[in-house]
Amino acid sequence: MSNAIVESGATVRHGAEEGGPGENGREQLSMQQALNRALDEVLAESPKTLVFGEDCGRLGGVFRITDGLQAKYGETRVFDTPLAESGILGMAVGLAMAGFQPIPEVQFDGFAYPAINQIVCQIGRMNYRSRGTLPMPITLRVPSFGGIRAPEHHGESLEALFAHVPGLKVVSPSNPHEAYHLLKYAATRPDPVIFMEPKSRYWQKDGVDVSHGGSPTGAKVMRPGRHLTLVAWGAMVGRCLQVADLAAEDGVDVEVLDLRWLKPIDAETLATSVRKTRRAVVVHEAPLTSGLGAEVAQLITQGCFDTLKAPVERVTGFDVPYPSGDLEDEYIPNIDRILNGIQRVLEYRRG
Amino acid sequence: MSNAIVESGATVRHGAEEGGPGENGREQLSMQQALNRALDEVLAESPKTLVFGEDCGRLGGVFRITDGLQAKYGETRVFDTPLAESGILGMAVGLAMAGFQPIPEVQFDGFAYPAINQIVCQIGRMNYRSRGTLPMPITLRVPSFGGIRAPEHHGESLEALFAHVPGLKVVSPSNPHEAYHLLKYAATRPDPVIFMEPKSRYWQKDGVDVSHGGSPTGAKVMRPGRHLTLVAWGAMVGRCLQVADLAAEDGVDVEVLDLRWLKPIDAETLATSVRKTRRAVVVHEAPLTSGLGAEVAQLITQGCFDTLKAPVERVTGFDVPYPSGDLEDEYIPNIDRILNGIQRVLEYRRG
Amino acid sequence: MDTLPPPDSGSAAVPLTSRQLRELYSLMVAVRHLDSSAVAWQRQGIIPGYAPELGQEAAQVGSGYAVDLARDFVFPTYREMGVARAMGVDMVAYMATHKATWHGGLYDPIESRLAPIQAVVAGSVLHAVGWAHGQTLAGRDGVAMSYFGDGASSQGDVHEAMNFAAVMKAPVVFFVQNNGWAISVPADRQVAGGSVAARAGGYGIPAIRIDGNDVVAVFEATRRALAHCRAGNGPVLVEAMTYRRGPHSTSDDPGRYRSLAEERDGAGADPLERFRQRLLADGTADEAFFAAAMADAKAEEEEIRAGIQALGPRPGEEMFSLVFQETTPVLQAQAAIWREESEHV
Amino acid sequence: MDTLPPPDSGSAAVPLTSRQLRELYSLMVAVRHLDSSAVAWQRQGIIPGYAPELGQEAAQVGSGYAVDLARDFVFPTYREMGVARAMGVDMVAYMATHKATWHGGLYDPIESRLAPIQAVVAGSVLHAVGWAHGQTLAGRDGVAMSYFGDGASSQGDVHEAMNFAAVMKAPVVFFVQNNGWAISVPADRQVAGGSVAARAGGYGIPAIRIDGNDVVAVFEATRRALAHCRAGNGPVLVEAMTYRRGPHSTSDDPGRYRSLAEERDGAGADPLERFRQRLLADGTADEAFFAAAMADAKAEEEEIRAGIQALGPRPGEEMFSLVFQETTPVLQAQAAIWREESEHV
Ligand SMILES: Cc1ncc(C[n+]2csc(CCOP(=O)(O)OP(=O)(O)O)c2C)c(N)n1
Numbered sequence A, B: 001m002s003n004a005i006v007e008s009g010a011t012v013r014h015g016a017e018e019g020g021p022g023e024n025g026r027e028q029l030s031m032q033q034a035l036n037r038a039l040d041e042v043l044a045e046s047p048k049t050l051v052f053g054e055d056c057g058r059l060g061g062v063f064r065i066t067d068g069l070q071a072k073y074g075e076t077r078v079f080d081t082p083l084a085e086s087g088i089l090g091m092a093v094g095l096a097m098a099g100f101q102p103i104p105e106v107q108f109d110g111f112a113y114p115a116i117n118q119i120v121c122q123i124g125r126m127n128y129r130s131r132g133t134l135p136m137p138i139t140l141r142v143p144s145f146g147g148i149r150a151p152e153h154h155g156e157s158l159e160a161l162f163a164h165v166p167g168l169k170v171v172s173p174s175n176p177h178e179a180y181h182l183l184k185y186a187a188t189r190p191d192p193v194i195f196m197e198p199k200s201r202y203w204q205k206d207g208v209d210v211s212h213g214g215s216p217t218g219a220k221v222m223r224p225g226r227h228l229t230l231v232a233w234g235a236m237v238g239r240c241l242q243v244a245d246l247a248a249e250d251g252v253d254v255e256v257l258d259l260r261w262l263k264p265i266d267a268e269t270l271a272t273s274v275r276k277t278r279r280a281v282v283v284h285e286a287p288l289t290s291g292l293g294a295e296v297a298q299l300i301t302q303g304c305f306d307t308l309k310a311p312v313e314r315v316t317g318f319d320v321p322y323p324s325g326d327l328e329d330e331y332i333p334n335i336d337r338i339l340n341g342i343q344r345v346l347e348y349r350r351g
Numbered sequence C, D: 001m002d003t004l005p006p007p008d009s010g011s012a013a014v015p016l017t018s019r020q021l022r023e024l025y026s027l028m029v030a031v032r033h034l035d036s037s038a039v040a041w042q043r044q045g046i047i048p049g050y051a052p053e054l055g056q057e058a059a060q061v062g063s064g065y066a067v068d069l070a071r072d073f074v075f076p077t078y079r080e081m082g083v084a085r086a087m088g089v090d091m092v093a094y095m096a097t098h099k100a101t102w103h104g105g106l107y108d109p110i111e112s113r114l115a116p117i118q119a120v121v122a123g124s125v126l127h128a129v130g131w132a133h134g135q136t137l138a139g140r141d142g143v144a145m146s147y148f149g150d151g152a153s154s155q156g157d158v159h160e161a162m163n164f165a166a167v168m169k170a171p172v173v174f175f176v177q178n179n180g181w182a183i184s185v186p187a188d189r190q191v192a193g194g195s196v197a198a199r200a201g202g203y204g205i206p207a208i209r210i211d212g213n214d215v216v217a218v219f220e221a222t223r224r225a226l227a228h229c230r231a232g233n234g235p236v237l238v239e240a241m242t243y244r245r246g247p248h249s250t251s252d253d254p255g256r257y258r259s260l261a262e263e264r265d266g267a268g269a270d271p272l273e274r275f276r277q278r279l280l281a282d283g284t285a286d287e288a289f290f291a292a293a294m295a296d297a298k299a300e301e302e303e304i305r306a307g308i309q310a311l312g313p314r315p316g317e318e319m320f321s322l323v324f325q326e327t328t329p330v331l332q333a334q335a336a337i338w339r340e341e342s343e344h345v
């Protein structure tokens, strides 16, 4: 991985890889700041881009991701919509047909559901249906995943749903550097991208090298290791890096892979990693059954069947509705559960 | 499998298993007739059941599944709604809260999307949210899958989406016998069930033993075999039985497993079968990525890692929007593609 | 605006007694005090968040007070604390949702005639229609009361609900609290045409638009609406014009989208103070009564706070056991793994 | 019902010339003949299915004829063959959708100013609003025309679209063909309040309800609506009252839900015959013209049928190549597997 950024926990450690960003180029930004900066630059660079959604304009978004953008770009480029997610996404389709590049927001993951019909049947299919004459360069920002003790429907993980939908691409950044570069990349693509922001990471600062992003596609090795590969995305990447540090104390050298693109999935980087480590655990917050972990596990198994030492383990949320704050920590994969998963894989014996 | 019904292709061959239905008990019914009969009996048995949806009343449904039921049970028990799927499912929630057992229909798979918000956030969660005081005994009938050269959005496979949703159960019958018994079972459960009807099989007649259904839960071995397990559901089960017959000509003895319940999945029956055959192929119409085939493959791999001779193969639709009739046969797994999948598994060599 | 035919039966027109007026006042004081206390609890770390209803006491108490607890069923949003209190819901169990103990609250919806707290905007409006149609089917005379806001009126589900209800003549009162704001978006950039009540006519649904800060007007309009529905005339829409005087929630900062002057002008006279002046003026209540009501409110708040503070987390086991009526082997297996692993936590 | 202010500019009020009237007639005959032929094609196995618009020729041709192809953009459902024909869309490419060649049709939407055929009921109404708002943003004066039915009016998306359009003053004409039926459900059990046009007022949107079987009335109303939008006054709703004289689609059997007598009474006079009588009466056209129009229609149908029959399936490769503008490695790999395996098929 020539463009791998090697990170551990919240602090970034720079490897000496070719083309890696220099220490000087890095700024300490929160993910909220990084996303805001990315939107600012995209709006400045392309007059066709529009930012809109509930409370995105005057308020700057409930998470302040669009803070200051309306003041800077005016009410035509950055605007509040009425409170209707199907309306927001349906309108985005029409704006795209008129030649704009919409960057709509749904306020929280759970409120993408009212727009699923427009997302699946229209955004995902218009390019196909129109035989390429009506592309859908829409980047839908979805504050996603749990971990903030929020009300019901404010902690959902919809990646398995989105990744199954033909015509969509899906990406999730795990830290401010990724957030900045992946959003800039996504928002300038000619195809629809679902951009899943790990809201529990919005306020954590980390280094961002604005001038060297590395490759914007594929998965990324965040920490090299020899004994086992941990695969994660969004907020779970940071947790897996913590786990890797703990495992290292016990002499277990864990490789952490940030999947980044949840569709298309970079099966090659997965296979390269697991062919080396011969063991893998995939971690996500969404419920287990029919979660994206199954796809990841199956891709690994397909790619590494002859070298794999144990079945790929999944450490995930349970098949239950996302619980209230008091039970959140019981639901989201925690360090112990991930360590247990690692242990099960390491201890696996055939027969 | 004491309750296995051994079938091949469209013609039912009866094994001599204990408790198996006698030849006398069987009637030749199409799946449309079997479903209609099941609804008729459920309506007769429980005064709390209600059947409704678009064109379900006077017309008897565009597929005639509810044919004659309004005339028999009146306009209060069987009724047409306005044309709004979110309305239909949201109303079902309220009726369930008022003590009814709604059996709503969405007219086609693709028109479940406008109701996803109500299905995921309300139907799937009301029992949980209300701490068991407001159960949701809703059976949502969804004419599903492709194969009938229909217009756009009339050939979707939503099982991966539904199976991922906490609080839902999901089932799909593969033949008239299953259709009759599974619908009667689903419609009398206290929990929400998504009932996915393979519309391409509506008109095919087959034997139904109305008095002996066998176990209504779990997966079912439809054809025993020694060399490889084919796992499928809905319309793909019949196709897999045809494939098994063809493979038998080449000396390959294929076991065909009808998964039936897509949530919860019967991992034990899967493992029992594949521990014996040591090879598996899972077949579905839905796109590959993040499809339910990944979950099935991963469950098999987990359960049979030490005996599995090759990675589980998936023969599925492609990651493309369901195409127009002319290209349907290129999209849906056909006999050749399934045979190729079997061959790949049989020829797999490590290293 | 009032397109609701005048009440035909006498009972929907009887004036409130002095006792009832005083009771309404006491409820409003209790709600005001509990509401502002809950904001303080959040600051003190007793609860992680709260959605205050400051300024909506008249709209909530007046309408909730009109509900017939023997027959009707109420579908709230996340901001109907005053309705719940007026209906006599256990307030510790209600507030549990804001303590992040259990989504939807810990009260029994069936017992209390209040559906679980609903966090999806417009999520339960269709449920009200279904429940109401269920009353028709069962030959009962209960009415469903669906609460929603000016922002919620933009959701497609509200339109589907109004159309379904009107087609089926379902006994539903659509009770809209137009509090001027949906988080940062003012109603004039949300509700095209300027009035949710004006929408009703398009479905043939009668509507009343009222001063939602006049508790007696709210009560009387709601009572008329309920009577109209109960008599089998189909749905009614009530739009109570009020003002969200506080932030959207404890994590909101209204200073970012409205000035203090706008806030003052938009809010108008305080509904509680207005009612107090009225009761004083017509001699229905005196200062001693007001002082006693306030003392009761304080005692009540203290009791509720104690209850909330004493409330422990629900056992993690409930994550699994409350998903279904009939659990599944998969869920049981996951619960077993959770039990095993949670000991390491 | 007509709440649309009278046209201020002269051009929206100029009467149609005789040439234009005859052109409208020719279009209606061409559409009628092609439509009934398409039903026959289905019976003959030339196409697998079709959704006839018999009886809606005036509503479709009259409105489609008013569209300015240089500026406007039209969002059809699955039943707007007459609109497409009036707009001059390539009819082989249009009919390709019914041959199951390609969902949405093979015509170029940008060139023809007609969005791809939409099979989701109410699926594209919001697109029209977005496209229209895009005109405002770009400083252009194009108008979006969104076609939908009485059944579609029940969908939440239509409400969201009307509210968005009104809030944003987007130049959209919501053109409702109320043809009395949504498959088997009559409009009186679908559209509470009895009129889709009546809904518009609730959003502050002007509306006209017209005799949709009078092609001139339809044209004039549509022209007024377009002019109103083009002048920057925001959206308009036009409800054209018409009747679906045929089955919902070639797989429908109306005998199951309506009697022939109901059908006759509901349908009223045939719009084509009405127009013919009118042209005859005022001397705008004569029998020779009608005969020639019919001959042209027949020739046209034959050409289209030949085109449809000659139309082969699209290469399977397009399943993959048309998903994205920028394909993905996963999709390329799947296409490669498909290429390899399809040789066995
Ligand atoms: C479907 C949905 N979309 C968005 C949200 C986020 N949200 C919560 S409250 C709110 C504003 C609601 O405004 P209104 O309906 O006027 O009620 P109010 O908050 O004023 O009581 C928003 C956008 C949500 N909860 N549900």
Ligand SMILES: Cc1ncc(C[n+]2csc(CCOP(=O)(O)OP(=O)(O)O)c2C)c(N)n1
Pocket: B054, B083, B107, B111, B114, D079, D119, D120, D121, D122, D148, D149, D150, D151, D152, D153, D179, D181, D182, D183, D244, D248
């Ligand atoms: C969202 C959705 N739900 C259901 C259908 C199935 N369906 C196709 S046409 C139709 C009736 C539409 O009626 P209307 O809007 O009046 O249009 P018309 O067919 O009369 O032209 C239905 C229910 C669909 N295509 N889309």
Ligand SMILES: [Mg+2]
Pocket: C149, C150, C151, C177, C178, C179, C180, C181, C182, C183
């Ligand atoms: Mg509000």
Ligand SMILES: [Mg+2]
Pocket: D149, D150, D151, D177, D178, D179, D180, D181, D182, D183
């Ligand atoms: Mg119609």
